[in-house]
Amino acid sequence: MKILMCVPNISEGKDLNLVEQVIDEIRSVKGALVIDHSSDSDHNRSVLTYLGEPEAVLNASKAMAAKAIELIDMSKHHGSHPRMGAVDVVPFIPVRGVKTEEAVKISKQLGKYLGGLGVPVFYYEDAATRTERILLTRIRKGEYEGLEEKLKDPQWTPDEGPAQFNSRSGATVTGARFPLIALNVNLRTNDISIAKNIAKAVRHINGGFRYVRAIALAIEDQGMVQVSMNLTNYLKTPIPRVLETIRSEARRYGVNVAGSELIGPVPLGALEEPLKHYLQVHEFCMSQIIENSILDTLD
Amino acid sequence: MKILMCVPNISEGKDLNLVEQVIDEIRSVKGALVIDHSSDSDHNRSVLTYLGEPEAVLNASKAMAAKAIELIDMSKHHGSHPRMGAVDVVPFIPVRGVKTEEAVKISKQLGKYLGGLGVPVFYYEDAATRTERILLTRIRKGEYEGLEEKLKDPQWTPDEGPAQFNSRSGATVTGARFPLIALNVNLRTNDISIAKNIAKAVRHINGGFRYVRAIALAIEDQGMVQVSMNLTNYLKTPIPRVLETIRSEARRYGVNVAGSELIGPVPLGALEEPLKHYLQVHEFCMSQIIENSILDTLD
Incomplete structure (x- = not known):
């Protein structure tokens, strides 16, 4: 079976009853599976995670977004997290057997739908229509409060929907991006400068790996x-x-890796290279995994 | 979802049309999924691999066995592989969410069914009723040709079915066993004595790991x-x-591991320790794997 994942952020994190109503819309779509959700009252924002075949995920996303727009009034919204809309951002993430192009197509179907409901929509990441719309932070700059002005700038004509400010819904950003792996590596030292040096060694911005973003943190209680x-x-x-580079850089200082953390959902595909690398099973095929062969037969 | 796997060996490896008829019986059972089958004409034997929820696998096994018994006449069977029946051995293998006891129970339901069809049945491995019936080789000793005499020995009264020789079906061995991982490790040397020493170091019989059987082989073309x-x-x-012990032992001789092979179907559960060990993700939970969370919701 194909798996597309969607991780929308909606601008309500206090009224959990409202959030449940939005999630229920996802659950009501056959083939859409909610695997996680969390709400933060300071941020006043909830992150929902669901997945399924692309068509089911599109339908669930339409139902989710329509309900959120119906219930959330951005003109009354306060929260510490940057945001510009009731349905703030809707990334579609190809997890299994789905190409980026297909995820982009789905995001644009959602965009057209929301545009039709009167919501200004911007496409970002792999769905971006201009280079200055690739990054979410850039589209969202000025936030909800600056949106009315921003929409008057021809550079920020929305990709879908009216260029007119919708005070209730704000604007929505949607698009497709590759699954993101959150990996933390803990080092047996309390010397933060070592973690900083290693973060610099692996991250793209300082000459490291193309697809790594990294920061150094102290874990003081440990x-x-x-x-x-x-x-x-x-x-x-x-x-x-990445991990072997960190181990090698840490050894320069006589420091070992104490442990690592993979945070949140991980596509099985991300575990193929770890298995092949460390077991040296160069010819291993992921369809040898029994559970995988079952998923292959499901539709 | 629960997954029980069944890997029966039937005593026909030349007449592929006959084998297909037997496999079709499995395919006709809803929820039973044939993931592999192979026939060897010298052995005159076929190995079938299918899986699904326990109940579906039991029903598929009954249908498979009934058809094989109908079509195969052991009194005319010749082949180089040891065998004692048309349906020679039917191991049930708990792959996911199934306890050994449940797999044993399923094997005994198949045993009763075959006994009712007039086939002498012996339980082996985790389903064995006596210590001398744990090993297949011991039950099968004397093969089909010695079965008539063997059945007259009170020590070899079958666990199910008649103690009388059935010349057409022969006898069937069934039971439950843990999934077996076939792992080959190739060494960058042509010195077979090094592989022999390492095989001895890791295998149970010589003081190695409790659940390892190992032999040394030359791969001459490489x-x-x-x-x-x-x-x-x-x-x-x-x-x-096991792999780290092999790497360590090989280093004693200045030899490196060139590569490994995992052969055939592998339960996802067998890959949990490799991931945790090599990535040092001590707290990683297999349900974080997205594909796994989907299987968890299926029934």
Whole structure:
């Protein structure tokens, strides 16, 4: 079976009853499976995670977004997290057997639908229509409060929907992006400068791997430091290559890796390289995994 | 979803049309999925691999066995592989969410069914009723040709079915066993004595790991040698512990591992320890794997 994942952020994190009503819309779509959701009252924002075949995920996303737009009034919204709309951002993430182009297509179907409901929509990441719309932070700059002005700028004509400010819904950003692997590596030292050096060694911006973002953190209660990373393309920058570089750089200082953390949902595909690398099973085929062969037969 | 796997061996490997008829019986059962089958004409034997929820696998096994018994006449069977019946051996293998006891129960339901069809049935491995019936080789000793005499021995009264010789069906062995991991490790040397020493170091019989069987082989066309293993309980003797011992022993001789091979279907559960060990993700939960969370929701 194909798996497309969707991780929308909606601008309500206090009224959990409202959030449940939105999630129920997803659950009501056959073939859409909610695997996680979390709400933050300070941020006043909820993150929902669901998946399924692309068509089911599109339908669930339409139902989810329509309900959120119906219930959330952005003109009354306060929260510490940057946002510009009731349905703030809707990334579609190809997990299994789905090409980027297909995920882009789905995001644009959602965009057209929301545009038809009177919501200004911007496409970002792999669905971006202009280079200055690739990054979410750039589209969202000025936030909800600056949106009315921003929409008057021809450079920020929405990709779908009216260029007119909708005070209730705000604007929505949607698009497609590769699954992101959140990997933290803890080091047996309390010397933060070592974690900083290693973060610089592996991250793209300083000359490291193309698809690594990294920062250094202190884990004070454990007397350790951490290299906290996002791997934005596990196929082109696989986990073991990054981890082995960290181990090697840490050894320069006589420091060992104490442990690692993979945070949140992980596509099975991201674990192919770790298995092949460390077991040296060069010819291993993921369809040998029994559970995988079952998923292959499901539709 | 629960997954029980069944890997019966039937005594026909030449008449592929006949084998197809037997496989079709499995395919006709809803929820039973044939993932592999292979026939060997010298052995005159076929190995079928299918899986599904326990109930579906039991029903498929009954249908498979009934058809094989209908079509195969053991009194005319010749082949180089040891065998004692048309449906020679039917192991049930708990792959996911199934306890050994449940697999044993399923094997005994098949045993009763075949006994009712007039086939003498012996239970082996985890379903064995006596210690001398644990090993297949011991039950099968004397093969089909010695079966008539063997059945007259009170020590070999069948667990199910008549103690009388059935010349057409022969006898069937069924039971439950843990999934077996076939792991081969290739060494960058053509010195077979090194592979022999390492095989001795890791295998149970010589003081190695409890759940490892190992032999040394030459891979002559590659100028390498191989430690060829069966891991009979990947939970208690996990893959990385065995592999790291091989790497360490090989280093004594200045030899490196050139590559490994995992042969055939592998339960996802067998890959948990490799991932945790090599990535040091001590807290990683297999339900974080997206594909796994989908299987968890299926019934």
